[in-house]
Amino acid sequence: MNPILHQIGAVFIPVRDIEKARDWYSDLLGLPERGEILFGHLYVIPLQGMNLVLDSRIYSEENLFQVPAFHFNTEDIEQAYEYMNSRDVELTTEIENNHWFNFRDPDGNHLMMCKC
Structure with a gap:
């Protein structure tokens, strides 16, 4: 039996400023609440089917x-x-x-x- 599910849990998006990115994506998607930033660099946006994870730690122009x-x-x-x-x-x-x-x-x- 293959233990790998046919699902994607999240897509990571590299962002420069986690607070500004959180606010921009939340406004864009019409999400009224601004949740907690995790570990100083992650913000999870729950969507139907998967999550978007904004991550300022992985930000670079190459990424x-x-x-x-x-x-x-x-x-x-x-x-x-x-x-x-x-x-x-x-x-x-x-x-x-x-x-x-x-x-x-x-x-x-x-x-x-x-x-x-």
């Missing part, structure tokens, strides 16, 4: 996501695009194929929004 390692889901790609644009998020593509677009977090990580 930034040059291409999206995952995507956030949306049911309305146009509304998500306008929402991000209204928040002055750096959009790095237009909506492509009526299905997805890319953007950057304040630290320069490339991320993706995708219509589910």
Whole structure:
């Protein structure tokens, strides 16, 4: 029997300033609470299916996501695009194929929004 589950528990995102990153991602995702920063460098954002872990200890320009390692889901790609644009998020593509677009977090990580 294989003991490895077909699940991903978390994705680690390198961030420069853990408090600023916590606030930015929490605001972006509409999370009202600001939880505890763990061990001075980790912040866990629970999502459906897995967690995002912001980690300032692993931050370096070489560790930034040059291409999206995952995507956030949306049911309305146009509304998500306008929402991000209204928040002055750096959009790095237009909506492509009526299905997805890319953007950057304040630290320069490339991320993706995708219509589910």
